[in-house]
Amino acid sequence: xxxEIATIGGYEEVGRQMTAVRAGDDIVIFDMGxxxxxVLIHDNVQTEKMHSLDLIDMGAIPDDRIMSDLExxxxxxxxxxxxxxxxxxxxxxxxxxxAPVVATPFTIELVKxxxxxxxxxxxxxDLVKMDAGSSMExxxxxxxxxxxxxxxxxxxxxxxxHTPEGAIVYGLxxxxxxxxxxxDPIDMKRFREIGREGEGVLCYIEDCTNANRKGRxxxxxxxxxxxQDVVTSMEDYDGGIVATTFSSHIARVKxxxxxxxxxxxxxxxxxxxxxxxxTAERLGFVDFPGEVGMFGxxxxxxxxxxxxxxxxxENFLPVVTGHQGExxxxxxxxxxxxxxxxxxxxxxxxxxxxxxxxxxxxGQRYQSExxxxxxxxxxxxxxxxxxHLCQEGHYTMLDALQPQxxxxxxxxxxxxxxxxxxxxNQGYDLGRDITVTHNGNVLQLV
Numbered sequence: 001x002x003x004e005i006a007t008i009g010g011y012e013e014v015g016r017q018m019t020a021v022r023a024g025d026d027i028v029i030f031d032m033g034x035x036x037x038x039v040l041i042h043d044n045v046q047t048e049k050m051h052s053l054d055l056i057d058m059g060a061i062p063d064d065r066i067m068s069d070l071e072x073x074x075x076x077x078x079x080x081x082x083x084x085x086x087x088x089x090x091x092x093x094x095x096x097x098x099a100p101v102v103a104t105p106f107t108i109e110l111v112k113x114x115x116x117x118x119x120x121x122x123x124x125x126d127l128v129k130m131d132a133g134s135s136m137e138x139x140x141x142x143x144x145x146x147x148x149x150x151x152x153x154x155x156x157x158x159x160x161x162h163t164p165e166g167a168i169v170y171g172l173x174x175x176x177x178x179x180x181x182x183x184d185p186i187d188m189k190r191f192r193e194i195g196r197e198g199e200g201v202l203c204y205i206e207d208c209t210n211a212n213r214k215g216r217x218x219x220x221x222x223x224x225x226x227x228q229d230v231v232t233s234m235e236d237y238d239g240g241i242v243a244t245t246f247s248s249h250i251a252r253v254k255x256x257x258x259x260x261x262x263x264x265x266x267x268x269x270x271x272x273x274x275x276x277x278x279t280a281e282r283l284g285f286v287d288f289p290g291e292v293g294m295f296g297x298x299x300x301x302x303x304x305x306x307x308x309x310x311x312x313x314e315n316f317l318p319v320v321t322g323h324q325g326e327x328x329x330x331x332x333x334x335x336x337x338x339x340x341x342x343x344x345x346x347x348x349x350x351x352x353x354x355x356x357x358x359x360x361x362x363g364q365r366y367q368s369e370x371x372x373x374x375x376x377x378x379x380x381x382x383x384x385x386x387x388h389l390c391q392e393g394h395y396t397m398l399d400a401l402q403p404q405x406x407x408x409x410x411x412x413x414x415x416x417x418x419x420x421x422x423x424x425n426q427g428y429d430l431g432r433d434i435t436v437t438h439n440g441n442v443l444q445l446v
Contacts, residue, residue, distance in 0.1 A: 230383055331349070
C-alpha cells in the first residue's frame with residue numbers, strides 16, 4: 001500500500017496546522033488551523049466574513065490546494081484538540097471535502113461554535129464524536145485510534161492511523177503530564193504498545209515547540225501550586241487583582257476561580273472565558289465551586305466592571321483576555337484606560353501564560369505590559385507551565401514509539417534544530433529517516 005504525507009501547514013511556523021495522510025485510496029486530514037498572528041497584524045479583520053483564498057494569501061490558514069495532488073478520497077478530518085491553530089480553518093476549508101469531522105466531545109463542541117459563527121461558507125460536514133481510547137474503522141482496511149494526551153486544553157488526543165505498512169502517529173500537541181489538574185494522565189502505556197505491535201510505527205509527526213528547551217515540561221499541578229502561592233500571598237491586599245490566561249485553559253481557569261475564592265474574592269469570567277468554561281461545565285468536564293460570574297457579552301461585562309468599582313475592587317478577581325497583548329483584548333484596553341475598571345498604583349496583574357514565541361505576540365505583549373505599568377500596575381509574570389514537550393519528553397516518545405521515520409512540525413527551521421540533534425543522538429539521520437520539510441510538500445514513505 002502506498003503511503004504519502006502532505007505537509008500542508010504548520011511546517012514553517014507555529015500555527016495553521018494541517019497534514020494529510022494518504023494510505024492507498026484513502027486520505028485522512030489531521031487539523032485545519034489558523035495562524036492568529038497573521039490576522040492580528042491587520043486591524044479589525046473579521047475572519048468569519050472573509051473568503052478562504054484571501055485568508056490563504058494572508059498566510060492565516062493552510063493552502064490546501066496541494067490536496068489535488070493526492071489521488072484518493074478524504075475519509076475524515078481529525079482535529080487533535082480545540083485550539084484555534086488546529087481548528088480555526090475548519091469553517092473555511094472543511095466544506096471542500098465530503099468527509100466527517102471526527103474529534104473528542106469538547107473539541108467537537110468548539111468546532112460547532114466556529115461553524116455557527118461562519119458567515120461566508122455553508123459547512124455541512126457531519127460532526128462525529130469519538131472519545132480518547134476509542135477507535136474506528138476508516139476507508140479500506142485502516143483504523144483510526146485516539147490516544148489520550150495532556151495539553152493546555154482538555155480532551156486532547158494524538159490520533160493514530162493504523163495501516164498495513166505500520167502506524168502513522170500524529171503527535172501534536174502534548175506534554176507528558178502524569179498528575180493533571182483535570183482529566184486522565186497521558187497514556188504512555190498505549191504509546192509503548194503501538195511502538196511494538198504489528199508493523200510498528202512507520203512515521204511519527206512531532207510537535208517541536210519546545211524542542212530547544214532542555215529537561216522536561218512540568219505538570220499542570222506545578223503551575224497550580226505556583227498560582228496558589230502567588231494568589232494567597234495577596235490575601236491581605238485591599239486593591240485590585242486582575243488575572244489573565246488562555247481562555248481555553250480550563251484547568252488554569254479552574255485554579256484561578258478556586259484561589260480567588262480562597263482569598264474571599266468573587267471571580268468574574270469574561271466573554272471568551274465564558275465560551276470555553278461554560279462549554280466545559282455544560283459537558284461535565286469541570287464543576288466550578290461557589291459563586292462565579294460569567295458574562296457572555298461585552299455589555300454585561302462592562303456592567304460588571306462598574307459594579308466592581310462601586311462595591312470595591314478588593315471584593316473581586318476578574319479573569320480577562322489579553323495574555324498575548326492582543327490590541328482589542330480586555331486587559332490591553334484596561335492598560336489604555338478604556339474600561340470602567342480603573343487600574344491604580346499597586347494593583348496586581350497576573351499573567352498565567354507565557355508569550356507564544358512569535359514576533360507579533362512578543363511585540364504586542366511588550367506594549368501591553370508597558371501600558372499596564374504606566375497605570376501603576378504591578379506585574380506578576382510566567383505563572384505558567386508549557387503545554388508542549390521539552391527535550392526529555394521527546395526522548396521518551398522516540399524510545400516508546402521507535403518510529404521508522406520522523407517528521408518535525410509546529411516550528412520554523414531554527415526551532416527544529418534541537419529536535420534534529422536529539423533524534424540524531426538516537427540513531428536517526430537527517431535526510432534518511434528524519435525529514436525536515438516545508439508547507440506544500442508531499443512525502444512518499446512507501
